[in-house]
Amino acid sequence: MTTVKLNSPVSRVMARHIAGAGLLAVAVISPVSMPMMPARAQTLSDVSVADIAEGLLPSVVNISISEEGGPTGETRPLPDVPEGQPFEDLFEDFFEGEEGPRSRQFSSLGSGFIIDPTGIIVTNNHVIENADTIEVTFSDGATLDAELLGVDDKTDLAVLKVDPDRPLPAVKFGDSRKVRIGEWVMAIGNPFGLGGSVTLGIVSARGRELDGPYDNFIQTDAAINKGNSGGPLFNMDGEVIGINTAILSPSGGSIGIGFSVPSELAENIIDQLVEFGRTRRGWIGIRVLEVSDALAASLGAEDPAGVAVGSIIEGGPSDGGSLKEGDIILSFDGQPIDSPRDLPRFVAEGRVGDPVDVEIVRDGERMTVQVTPELLEEPEAVDEALxxxxxxxxxxxxxxxxxxxxxxxxxxxxxxxxxxxxxxxxxxxxxxxxxxxxxxxxxxxxxxxxxxxxxxxxxxxxxxxxxxxxxxxxxxxxxxxxxxxxxxxxxxxxxxxxxx
Structure with a gap:
């Protein structure tokens, strides 16, 4: 399991729960067709959770990978068991006498879900990262080898393709922007290798930021554990409104704080991975500053809303364009800007090459200008950003x-x-x-x-x-x-x- 320390307390660990080798996945065989879902439920008494789960289970898959050591013996290190642990002798006996480089196969289990009957499957990048082979197990126990169509490490998303002999049961995305805090949600996945596991909870918060440049996570208390990575988070209409990606935990197990990539961010990225095999993010070539009360007053604004254009990158999309240094950007393509992190995310999520309305304040006057994002080339953009x-x-x-x-x-x-x-x-x-x-x-x-x-x-x-x-x-x-x-x-x- 990969962990990332958050802030200073050692006990606060965000676990990007890459599933380790474990139990074989088992799930109940369900019909391919989905039952009619009820209108958006306000309370659990309005719906049957069992009916919703029954219709969604066939669309959630288990994902396993294998990774081979190279011919030179390159491989992951063998387990390092601390002195005094119960299984110390067992490991010493097992590896005793083995010297030199070894080539070993490693498997891990994660989750995914079908978004197209032809075999398009979504999961997390960290579930399939460094895989030599990828295998998908369906709810009826059938398995297929998968091809990797593309990954986006910035949002930890990956798209796979299998070739089935019949149409697969697919789910559709909902609009995560309409999700309210306190709304019921359902997670389905493969925790600890136990395929077809269903958990229920509520949306605890929205817009959570962890460690990525485009983070905008949905937080939920639906139980998410090691192996749930890449699985869907459903609303009570049976729509995918998030992809389960991370948990906050002192031990790696669920304590009721899980994070999902929202569909509003994921859907566009997935479409790009399917079409291009990579993401096509935009940029507008400016550096932005947080607007303090003093800065707002100096720029002629009445309140410290939005972000200020600190400088315009020479040769970038805004060089010689409609934006000027000192402009305060209030919204981008109709989406209000509340912090310096918002603007890069909105630009990246938009379509490259299409003019976008940007609402600004300039010299105390509110106006709307148009900006056209250009393709952000990576890693060349790193040098351009300097x-x-x-x-x-x-x-x-x-x-x-x-x-x-x-x-x-x-x-x-x-x-x-x-x-x-x-x-x-x-x-x-x-x-x-x-x-x-x-x-x-x-x-x-x-x-x-x-x-x-x-x-x-x-x-x-x-x-x-x-x-x-x-x-x-x-x-x-x-x-x-x-x-x-x-x-x-x-x-x-x-x-x-x-x-x-």
Whole structure:
């Protein structure tokens, strides 16, 4: 199981529950045709949960993968059993005498669901990641090999294709934007290898953010465990309104906090994976800032709604376009902007090449302009997002050369720099030698003479290390980065640099 630590408490762990090898899946054989679903239920007394489950079970599948070690013996490490554990002797006896590289097969179990009778199946990327073979088991016990059509690691989605000899029972997507907190939902999947398991709960929250750039999870207390990954979350109309992806748990088991990718985000991505084998996200080439009361007042707005255009990336879709630095964006394609994370997600979810209405405030006047998102190429977009390039001639990665990023020029901290800015001898890091007025760096209060000691909690000593670390964070989907900065007198401060 892969886990990601959240914040500081060690006990708070988000488990992206990749199913381990376990029990064979067993599910009840059900008719292919689905029963008529009742109108949207407000209480459980309005519907029969058993009737809904019976109609949906045939559309949910179990997914297993195998991964072979390479000819050189490359494989996952053998189990590391802590000293003093009950099965320590067993493992020592089992592997005793085995030396050198070994090639072993590993299997894991996850969940998925059929969205097209011809054999299109949706699951999580982490369920099938690094698989050599993928096998799908249906509710009647039949199995088929699956072909991988495409994956999107940003949202942890994957699409598979099987070739059945008859039409398969498919489910359809609902509109997750209409889901209300407190509404009943049903999860079906393969927890711990127990295929065809049905759990019931409510929507606990919406719009949850964890660790991804486009996170907008539905939170539910319907029991989701190891092996439920990739399975559907249904509303009481029998529509898929989420794909179960993660849980928050101290032990890896359900404690009633599960997260599902909403259909409003997933459906467009799945369509793209089916058609193109990859996602086609858009971008508009701007960096945005959160609108504080002071910033709103300075830009002529009455309240701190929306996000402000901090800068426009040279050569990007908005370069020379209708947006200007200082504009406050209130909505994009009719969707209100509440935080800096909203705009990149709305742009990415939209169609590339189609003009979109953007409501803005400029000099205190509310107006609507049009912006046309362009295709975000990855990983090339990582370098484009940096916008600025090294100011000196030569290789950008050559130590000793200054580097320009986000309106600040970085240089190695040498004796001349220490003397010029009277920097304390105990300070180590990368010198900020120049800061452009109105740049992202200036907006964060960075000034010449300050020294960057850490980027994202990693120590840096050269301008190239700062640049490389920021590129790495952008490639991971980060939209801001923390900088530990030392002022000339040695005072340490934390700055948050927006990477948009």
């Amino acid at each position: 916008a600025d390039r090294p100011t000196a001639e030569g290789d950008a990665d050559t130590p000793g050369l200054p580097v320009s990023l986000y309106g600040m020029t970085l240089a190695e901290l040498d004796d001349n720099g220490r003397a010029l800015y009277q920097i304390d001898g105990g300070i180590e890091g990368v010198l900020i030698s120049e800061v452009e007025e109105g740049s992202a760096a200036a907006d964060e209060g960075l000034m010449p003479g300050m020294v960057i000691a850490e980027v994202g909690q990693d120590a840096v000593t050269t301008p190239q290390e700062v640049r490389s670390r920021i590129v790495e964070l952008i490639s991971q989907g980060r939209r801001s980065v923390s900088l530990m900065v030392a002022e000339p007198d040695g005072t340490l401060v934390i700055k948050s640099l927006v990477l948009e």
